[in-house]
Amino acid sequence: MTELYIESFNVTSPVGLTAEENYLAVMSGKTGVALHSNTLIHQDPFHASVIDPNLWLSIESKSDSSLSRYEQLIFQSVGEALSKAKITDVKSEDTILVFSSTKGNIGLLEAAASQHSSGDLSLYESAKKITSMLGNPNEPVVISNACISGVTALLYASRLIRSGKYRHAIVAGADTFTRFVFSGFHSFQAISAGNCKPFSASRDGINLGEAAATIVLSRDRAGTGLKVLQGAVTNDSNHISGPSRTGDELAAAISRSMELSGVTGDEVAFISAHGTATPYNDEMEAKAFRTAGLGGHPVNSLKGCFGHTLGAAGLLESAICLMAFQNYLVPPTFGYDGDPVLEGMKVDNKPVSITPRPYMLKTASGFGGCNAAVLFGKN
Secondary structure (H helix, E strand, O other): OOOOOEEEEEEEEEEEHHHHHHHHHHHHHHOOEEEEOOOOOOOEEEEEOOOOOHHHHHHHHHOOOHHHHHHHHHHHHHHHHOOOOOOOOOOOOEEEEEEEEEOOOOOOOHHHHHHHOOOOOOOHHHHHHHHHHOOOOOOOOEOOOOOOOHHHHHHHHHHHOOOOOOEEEEEEEEOOOOOHHHHHHHHHOEEEOOOOOOOOOOOOOOEEEEEEEEEEOOOOOOOOOOEEEEEEEEOOOOOOOOOOOOOOOHHHHHHHHHHHHOOOOEEEEEEEEOOOOOOOHHOOOOOOOHHHHOOOOOEEEEEEHOOOOOHHHHHHHHHHHHHHHOOEEEOOOOOOOOOOOOOOOOOOOOOOOOEEEEEEEEEEEEEEHEEEEEEEEEO
């Protein structure tokens, strides 16, 4: 198997513009989720993780004014990640850009029709615009596969490099907080009445969030000391929004990832879970971990810090958890109340030191019954 290394990463969110700022916020207990009153979004106050205006000024200052809010967010994240990467050939055919998003420029629908064209809503057009601004000659790839988009994009980019077609890949994901997104989840009665409580028996729904995240991959050994192994995607074909009740299909993705990577359960340090704090998702994930032989492993969710960031979630959560993995720590699960969804789950609302083991697992699940898993390791 071709070794695949992580050159750099970035996280841009309501709690910081760099991966380091976000990591320190997580480990110190700072959350981006807060109570908002905005009748343009909803008539009642709601809890969400939204970038404040002052932080947006910093993002806008590094972006082109022709870019939409969504495009500015992703452009800032890519630029920050590239500033720390060793690759010098962003403009080379050896480098491919892969973007993940669930909704992209959907917020433009809330503006007057005269302010945008139908082409502005295309995920590909946004990706092409950013790729062109970076001077990359290749056609970008867009992955939009519900809430597993970020993990799927990472797997797709990994396979492109391993095929020998490219030497480097810039994998970036983003979504913004909009009325369209909020109203959709609210219609499912999936929004928490307060700060969400992942993997708690008393969980009652999600908090939404906005963010961007970028991971730069390379065939060349990189300075982060981290690498991407193998992963897998499955679909449970259960329901348009509800996950499988058994978790068998996510368990299959996890087991296949370990099989392809040559990794046993005893070698996995911890699991960075999807952990949306909805009644069905968290129970399904917990069952899947048990079925895959990882029932006694430490598990965390970052949704209580960043909210559910949709197309950015898989990349954002991977980056933060990889930084913790380097120090053999498990990031806290914000909002966890000590009463687990299933007996025996190892979840904590504080950072936890763990036994040094060589691999970390990231999982994700989404609407339409999709599931994804990927393993990370150290060089």
